[in-house]
Amino acid sequence: MSFLSYLISGISLGSVYALIALGYTMVYGIAKMLNFAHGDVIMVGGFIVFSFVSTLGLNPLFSVLLAVVLCALLGVLIERIAYKPLRSATSLAVLITAIGVSYFLQNVALLIFGSSAKSFKSVVPIGEIHIGTELVISGETVVTIAVSLVIMVALTLFVNRTKTGKAMLAVSEDKGAAQLMGINVNKTISITFAIGSALAAVAGVLLCSAYPSLKPTTGAMPGIKAFTAAVFGGIGSIPGAMIGGVLLGVIENLSKAYLSSQMSDGIVFSVLILVLLIKPTGLLGKKINKKV
Numbered sequence: 001m002s003f004l005s006y007l008i009s010g011i012s013l014g015s016v017y018a019l020i021a022l023g024y025t026m027v028y029g030i031a032k033m034l035n036f037a038h039g040d041v042i043m044v045g046g047f048i049v050f051s052f053v054s055t056l057g058l059n060p061l062f063s064v065l066l067a068v069v070l071c072a073l074l075g076v077l078i079e080r081i082a083y084k085p086l087r088s089a090t091s092l093a094v095l096i097t098a099i100g101v102s103y104f105l106q107n108v109a110l111l112i113f114g115s116s117a118k119s120f121k122s123v124v125p126i127g128e129i130h131i132g133t134e135l136v137i138s139g140e141t142v143v144t145i146a147v148s149l150v151i152m153v154a155l156t157l158f159v160n161r162t163k164t165g166k167a168m169l170a171v172s173e174d175k176g177a178a179q180l181m182g183i184n185v186n187k188t189i190s191i192t193f194a195i196g197s198a199l200a201a202v203a204g205v206l207l208c209s210a211y212p213s214l215k216p217t218t219g220a221m222p223g224i225k226a227f228t229a230a231v232f233g234g235i236g237s238i239p240g241a242m243i244g245g246v247l248l249g250v251i252e253n254l255s256k257a258y259l260s261s262q263m264s265d266g267i268v269f270s271v272l273i274l275v276l277l278i279k280p281t282g283l284l285g286k287k288i289n290k291k292v
Helices: 003-031 038-055 060-086 091-113 139-161 163-173 175-180 185-210 220-233 238-258 264-278
Strands: 129-131 135-137
Touching: 003 038, 003 135, 003 139, 003 163, 003 185, 003 220, 003 238, 038 060, 038 091, 038 185, 038 220, 060 091, 060 185, 139 163, 139 185, 139 238, 163 175, 163 185, 175 185, 185 220, 220 238, 220 264, 238 264
Parallel strands: none
Antiparallel strands: 129 135
């Protein structure tokens, strides 16, 4: 396989990380919370589509739409039950709660579906694309990159052009001032969790379509890598999450191809450490000065 094939596959994998990272960066940017259960929503989205397509025989596209809606509702439910009571709690309390929610989702999936990996049938209707004699690009790769770009543009326009998006920006700047201006802070944060969880569902379906295996821990490592991508790009920045995700995917894929498949994760996290040593706020993150 040529360098170009590895590069394109890395961009595709990075696009999945970017979709997940967008959820992390939106929740942190607006609610100032790190939702470490976000990676498990990927797994939930995958199992929803798996159940609807394999068990009930529903249309794959319709199943994906149902998964997006159900995961968005799950995100709102998680925020209301687990995180809303902790708005004024310490970061450690939120972190412990997030880990608890993560294990809860994994164990519910374990009880329902068992521990064995399920074979996930790809929902992408496009076949392989041949360019020249050597370069072959899978339909999953093309769809993943295209969907990620469309979502990135749509999300940017939503945040900057719509009333709800501007409310999100106001809440991220100052919750108290936003509330005084008539913005419903609770509703805005719930919408943020819903959007992030919906994106996680899309990412889960694309990930399982490209790597057709699904089990209760499927979202754990992609979730950690997506959080790394969000920090890499500058957590709180939507373009930063996209850039960080793509770069992370490319570094991981090229590391597997040319250095060591066993050491690829270590190389990815080493690059993150190096970037943060040079620029602690990430690639597109901004330094925030606080008055004391």
